[in-house]
Amino acid sequence: MEFLAYFGDVFTPINFGLLLIGTIGGLILGATPGLSPTMAVALLIPFTFRLEPAQGLILLGAAYTSTVAGGAVSAILLKIPGAPANIATTLDGHTMAQKGQGARALQLSFLASAVGGVFGVLLLIFLTPVLAQWALAFGPSHLFWLAILGVTVIGSLDSSSVVKGLLSGCIGLWLATIGFDDIMGAQRFIFHSSVSGGINVIPALIGLFAIPQVITMFAKGRKSLDAEVLTVERHPIKDAFREVFSRTRALTIGTLSGSIIGLIPGVGGQIAGLVAYDQSKKMSSESEKFGTGHSEGVIAAESANNAMVGPSLVPLLTLSIPGSPTAAVLLGGLLIHGIFPGSDLFDNYPDVAWTFINSMLVGQILMCIFGLYVAGLAAKVAQVPNAVMAAVVLGLAVFGSYSVQNSMGDVYVMMALGTGMYFLERFGFSAAPLVLGLILGPIAEANFIQGSMIANATSSVGQYFFTGALNLTLITIVVASIAYSAWMELRSRRYTTKDDAIEKEEALS
Amino acid sequence: MTDLPRTQHIIASGLVAAVGITVAYVSYTQEPAAAFLFPRLISTVFVVLALWTFGKAVLGHTKVGNGLDRRSMMNILPGLIVALIFVYWAAKQLGFYTASTATFFILLSLYDPASHNEVKSWIKRVIITAGFLAVMYGLFAKLLNVFTPREIFF
8 A cells, every 4th residue: 555655746736737737638639630649648758858757757647548538539529539549439429429419428438437547547556566576586588588578469469460560579679779789889780870879769759659640641631621520518427427337337348358458568548449349249238229329338448448558557667568659658758767667666766656656546537527628629629630730740759859868860860760660650560569679679688688698607598598487488478479469360360450440540530 | 452552562571671681781790799699689580570571572462551552642742851851951950940930831831721822821821830839939948948959040
């Protein structure tokens, strides 16, 4: 119950103010189609440089939580999911809005999001300290395999092609080796002065997530958003409360499936929403009503995509392995303050860790309260033309990258990586494993070198890296995730992936 | 799969394979060898996967990725050129605020669906651009105290 000791820290004027800004801003950003939670958090990182670590994390955590929930606003009122995580919400939410039940759909969506989100954060609160202590038993070989696991799991599960997902991971791992070698001081792959100090993670993240989105907006040309914002009629919040808690089956399925999916690195919110929707439909006594504006569809989808948020941070905060692209961006936010997640975070910076986690708990409640009030404004913002959004995001990306180290080199790297990523994505490559490779590369290399030195002094490299229960378990998971994804791909009955979700989103919009 | 995406897939995977082979070549030929131990490990996997992807593209077995159609390319081209000029030349030479204002206005003019023949829509674009400049200046110059290159004007 250590988290209770730091609960009051969330309510200091600055911390609470940042939580409010992050929540309200996140709701508005989340409602904007094309601004994914990962991209929103990446663009916000430069604004956290001057803040204390806990304050920066509060802002980023609040933005993460509320962008996921905010995406429901445009899904319900415009039939355009704010993020792939909200695709399942569109199926019933928009139909409800068309029937004049937009307010009810929004209320159910935010209440279900808050229930799922609170459960997810509680899971984060109770799982992280236990796993963080367990992580102390990890040696260099285990940490090496964990880093490889982070890249391969996301590479194989998050992409539509296993080979291209793993190849993206390899590109990320290679990018991480650019610069000076830590041990020998040797120059590696320095083909331009901009990368002489290596590739800075923050500009790289901004480029990889923001620039492809800017170019995607360019690709749409001079197209206006034809979607009409449906008007919202008043609906008593008491009734929505009653309805959410009377639909316990959908709420439980959404919350549990979202939490479990969140714990699996690389799977993510878009899949959580779709799985929860599908399972609720199968188990419901009113399954024929799904897709016709049924409240269970909205409750299941929204509770799932917010329940996923807390657990998706468990691997990051305990093992330093970001389980999702957004967690990778949050890791970047921690690293700029010199804080490394894992047991070190809970032992040396418990105030930072617990204030951040507690703020996410409070943020869920604030997100629910403000969500209902800013939904109308958020829907208006969602109609901002692509041209404006593209230019704003480009400007923020350039200024944000420059402000990391006041270096034009970072801006050049950001733009080059982002432009390259857009074209790679068009050919089936994925940004998530590349980002994970870039972030986990130094961890993998440092532990590989350290492990090799230990192995040379004690046993052989093969014996050190390939024996022991923990090594073998991690290797088995690496192999199993690749084998499972390859098998599913061969059978063409692959599990719903991010690409599928994006395709569905594009089809809907 | 039509011929255009197949050719595009061959070019894209060929470029990735070329990068992979270059990385592997540098990793295995540069000294000191100890500094390139990890790059050698990953570049080997990189080359194998890249050649696999290239082989599939050549044989026309690529199933993932739709490539780029001509219309999308034509839509992207002007915006991308403006963005690249902004980042790689104008931001440094003209100063961040001047360059980003010009870029913002040009992008808005290129991609805004509003008519180019109406004075009202041009006034709107100028007002939005001015608003953007004010927000960026307030955020980065005043709030975050980021000292960006300010060559001409400010």
